[in-house]
Amino acid sequence: MKIRLIAAVSLLATLACVPSLSGSDAALIASVPAQAQVAKPRIGVSIPAADHGWTAGVVWWSRECAKLHPECEWTIATAETPEKQIADIETMMAKGVDGLVILATESAPITPVAEEAHSRGILVVNVDRGFLKPVADIFIEGDNNAFGRKSAEFMVEKLGGKGNAKGDIIILEGIPCTVNTDRVQAALKVFGTEKGIKIVGQQAANWNRQ
Template structure:
């Protein structure tokens, strides 16, 4: 099931904008004409449905960022399946867009559609999940390897280098593989850490609860659960509480879910920390796409709009939004361990994630 949303500004504001634009001189801040000569560019946004909480967070951050750019017409599509997403992108291209922002449902299905977009000079920003071919102009993602390493190091330290750990994996994606391999490298470097089980959580709360019930039945002592995702961590908690074993272990997820960050902030012993993998990366993609279509690749025009908790500065953005690069550029967002000391900086109670 698809959903199509258009964002635009009232004509009176548009007319005022045209007057101001006509009075300006060339230079910083000039609006860039779109491909067909229209002064109002259109940006397509292709997203998964909000079945996963993190994806719902992506939608929320996209809406916050798009609201800051009323000078752009936004064409937003959500898809439940990869083939539906590819068809939606093809439809956007027929309608006419100047840039495309995509969070792909898988690495392959939408490749032909994205390639077509670049062939007709549409600027493409890919977010979170890498396409199997680096055909996007810009790829915005988080550092999955650092995520796995930082979270595992925290667990090792909390267990004082001696303890038993259960691992839940998210699913068959490159990001999950990088997180898991980095975490296992850390655990393997400490002989006092025993990994009891690696179980499938699949990024789902119910599946994670079921997997954790299996682990609890098989192991009488567990010091920590590396859940790799905040939604899976909540499933783990459900099983642990039902078994009456909450005093025995800590749970470490990741992603920066508002509910979990709030509990870290309140010093909940089950959740002493989490790891930021913020859906706000979608806001970065939105702002940089606007920099390309409106400001001729001048990312400094939007630098102040980047969410502060992502810990990016103007220097991190240099050159990322320049039109038509010779190869895909990458912006890998730094990973932050969220503890009681800094949780307030990552807590967004109004967010759906």
């Protein structure tokens, strides 16, 4: 996650600072006083609040990544709920950000506001938890199918091995997002090949093992 977040923030900072100028544009800018040329690209980072260790790391690394690019003006906001995150993103758009890095609290409710940002010409980088529509200019994620598959294969091995596994399993899912969907579906595919394994319960647990 640290690597993906650094990549997202650094990539957006780089893209925001790369000019796209014709010869006449460059000549025009050269004639503008230096003070008028120093406006920094404005980038907003919207991420979940630090309510446990993993998200605390996300928040910490987002701030560290911003320090790597002082040539940009950063706004970093954390949200406990989708409603708060939507409000944060709307505020960033109102302030005229040039780019957004979004790690969604939940995929479905954040998709419309991300789509609105994209329609306004704001560069949108989506990290980890995908939107439900292809509205991000750049999407950076881990291999969540492999995450779910490997976890299920580990359990199968502990329950007797491939073809011989036996046991009743309860699946406690994460939050409603593409990460959760990919992991759970991949795990269910593995469990489905084992006749001795039964799924006796399955419900959302918001990543909380307690």
